[in-house]
Amino acid sequence: xxxxxxxxxxxxxxxxxARATTQAMLRQQPRGDVIRNTVFAGLLLLAVAIALAGLLAxxxxxxxxxxxxxxxxxxxxxxxxxFPEKAxxxxxxxxxxxxxxxxxxxxxxxxxxxxxxxxxxxxxxxWWNTLIEVNIQNLAAVPSIIYGILGLAFIVRGPLDLGFILxxxxxxxxxxxxxxxxxxxxxxxxxxxxxxxxxxxALGATKWQTIRTQVLPASIPxxxxxxxxxxxxxxxxxxxxxxxxxxxxxxxxxTPFGTDGYSAMPVQIFNYALRPQEEFQALAxxxxxxxxxxxxxxxxxxxxxxxxxxxxx
Amino acid sequence: MSQGATTTQEPAGEPPRRLQASSKxxxxxxxxxALAACGVLSVLTTTxxxxxxxxxxxxxxxxxxxxxxxxxxxxxxxxxxxxxxxxGIVAGTLNVALWAMLFAIPIGLGTAIYLSEYASPRVRKTLxxxxxxxxxxxxxxxxxxxxxxxxxxIIVPLWxxxxxxxxxxxxxxxxxAALGIGLMVVPIIASISEDAMSAVPRGxxxxxxALGATKAKVAVRxxxxAALSGIVASIVLAISRAVGExxxxxxxxxxxPRFTLxxxxxxxxxxxxxxxxxxGDISTGSVDYKSVFAVGTVLFVMTLVMNVISIRLVRRYRxxxx
Numbered sequence: 001x002x003x004x005x006x007x008x009x010x011x012x013x014x015x016x017x018a019r020a021t022t023q024a025m026l027r028q029q030p031r032g033d034v035i036r037n038t039v040f041a042g043l044l045l046l047a048v049a050i051a052l053a054g055l056l057a058x059x060x061x062x063x064x065x066x067x068x069x070x071x072x073x074x075x076x077x078x079x080x081x082x083f084p085e086k087a088x089x090x091x092x093x094x095x096x097x098x099x100x101x102x103x104x105x106x107x108x109x110x111x112x113x114x115x116x117x118x119x120x121x122x123x124x125x126x127w128w129n130t131l132i133e134v135n136i137q138n139l140a141a142v143p144s145i146i147y148g149i150l151g152l153a154f155i156v157r158g159p160l161d162l163g164f165i166l167x168x169x170x171x172x173x174x175x176x177x178x179x180x181x182x183x184x185x186x187x188x189x190x191x192x193x194x195x196x197x198x199x200x201x202a203l204g205a206t207k208w209q210t211i212r213t214q215v216l217p218a219s220i221p222x223x224x225x226x227x228x229x230x231x232x233x234x235x236x237x238x239x240x241x242x243x244x245x246x247x248x249x250x251x252x253x254x255t256p257f258g259t260d261g262y263s264a265m266p267v268q269i270f271n272y273a274l275r276p277q278e279e280f281q282a283l284a285x286x287x288x289x290x291x292x293x294x295x296x297x298x299x300x301x302x303x304x305x306x307x308x309x310x311x312x313x
Numbered sequence: 314m315s316q317g318a319t320t321t322q323e324p325a326g327e328p329p330r331r332l333q334a335s336s337k338x339x340x341x342x343x344x345x346x347a348l349a350a351c352g353v354l355s356v357l358t359t360t361x362x363x364x365x366x367x368x369x370x371x372x373x374x375x376x377x378x379x380x381x382x383x384x385x386x387x388x389x390x391x392x393x394x395x396x397x398x399x400x401g402i403v404a405g406t407l408n409v410a411l412w413a414m415l416f417a418i419p420i421g422l423g424t425a426i427y428l429s430e431y432a433s434p435r436v437r438k439t440l441x442x443x444x445x446x447x448x449x450x451x452x453x454x455x456x457x458x459x460x461x462x463x464x465x466x467i468i469v470p471l472w473x474x475x476x477x478x479x480x481x482x483x484x485x486x487x488x489x490a491a492l493g494i495g496l497m498v499v500p501i502i503a504s505i506s507e508d509a510m511s512a513v514p515r516g517x518x519x520x521x522x523a524l525g526a527t528k529a530k531v532a533v534r535x536x537x538x539a540a541l542s543g544i545v546a547s548i549v550l551a552i553s554r555a556v557g558e559x560x561x562x563x564x565x566x567x568x569x570p571r572f573t574l575x576x577x578x579x580x581x582x583x584x585x586x587x588x589x590x591x592x593g594d595i596s597t598g599s600v601d602y603k604s605v606f607a608v609g610t611v612l613f614v615m616t617l618v619m620n621v622i623s624i625r626l627v628r629r630y631r632x633x634x635x
Contacts (some may be wrong), residue, residue, distance in 0.1 A: 033530070036527070037528055037530075040528075040529035040532070041528070041529070044423045044427040044431060047420045047422075048427050050420050051420050051421075051444070051499050052443060054496045055443060055446065058450065058458045058462075058496075061461070062454065062457075065461070110351045110354060112351075113348045114348070114351035114354065117348035117352040118352055121345050121349065129352075131356065132352045132356055135356050135359050137620075139355060139358060141616065142613070142616065142617075143557025143559070144557070145587050145609075145612070146366075146609060146612065146613050148587070149362075149365060149587070149606065149609045150358070150362045152591060153365030157597065179355065206338060206341055208341050208344050233449075236449075236452070236454075237451070238452065239452075239559035239588055242588050242591075242592050243588070243591045266451055269454075270453050270560065270564070273460075273564060274564070284457055285457070288451075291451060292450065292454065295449055295451070299445065303445070
């Protein structure tokens, strides 16, 4: 029942009166204040304009540079140093699809599991649960290249010793985006009101039955949004893959456990971008267009999903 | 469900049974443990990160003295004899981060204030998704943009002559990477700061307006101080992102370690040293391999400190206004 709640007639009258008074006061303000106010608003608009101009310039530049290289060859041809006009992204695209499949396989069960534990089971007063919570928040902000080091020392070599295979890259990316999924899933689970749980429990369902039949179905849109955003982050991530063996020139279709090497879309873009020749620059830009279209589609779908199925209890 | 329902069918007159499951329900316990294991995995990830950094870092310090590493300013691992003064690449990282923040803080805060105080609901509805799009662009794309557009088309034409050494003809530059990173962190600063500003109670606005304050005064003298901890948190998080960013500095800032904050120089950042050294067939026992982990440790500690500060600050403003 704040001042802003203008539903009641008397309230509405009061608000209108206050507004009129304020406006009258504003008109009497000293000139300096009015000028400063206008300048300030102008600066704010300038800030917004620069941010939007940066975004637009990035998109336009990618299209201007890459349109000449945009063709179906991008999807069907392997990369080539000798014939840039015929080079493409085929192994990189296949590699990225497999990497993402692995990320989803890992992140969905583990992410939802951890979120369910923290929201439904964990006793917040216990120090180890606080530790898990703080730890996840910190992990979400660790630089991606550090995950690359982890992947190199722990997954590719060291304890897991998988070697430079695609599955190792996939696991590295999965660990990188896991905190994002957990945080999003927790928010979705927390949004389910307690009355739903209590109703289910009162009808005699066990805790897990309640979660499986009530809590999870109600929170799926939120969780799906989080998973899509996390996957799109994993798709665009380059730095950790450089450390865990996404080699640059793979001219064959990679397999999950093949030891001959693998590639990924952003890594291939990076490599083309490093070459000064116009043709390779155009290829890099064309690859960026493909990535941006895919990511934009995924992110829009996630936002649509969130708005469409978000339940207001 | 059917088992749980039996408790209601007790014959009258008997003493009420305690409310608990009629069977032990091992399945329920197993599920709880499995879910807890998922949570513990995140702690294991952190442990693994620390362990994988610490081992080779200690090995590195057996070859290179700690004080030479921490206080030396020459980073020349490829020279004979090599010099591992980490300040040479810490400076590169800070150089880029400093100029990135000088660009991103005014733009990000301006956008946040505009969104929370000035924008109509319709404008906000289009502007926020645009910022989300910007936040979702892969950094390799921003790096490409920085080196092939920001540097040749914006910095070089606009740079004032020979100022600080001049910009013409330079293929790589700290400032190009900084502007790219600035563009990348604007959405972070804008969205977290906007959250903090929106959390400021309406009453504070109304009170200030009632006293005759202009919109600008309300924003700068009332909303800004009230949301300060959230704003600082967003900036600290943005600095941490800038320090940890790899692809933009690799593509746009060059690979010449220099102990300088001059924005027109080509520099090497910690992340780009890691990314360019640890690729391919680097042998496990070499000093170069171990140096990657030592640099990684410095980077990890720097970002961890900033993240902890940022998380603390975000918590604080949430507690105050909820």
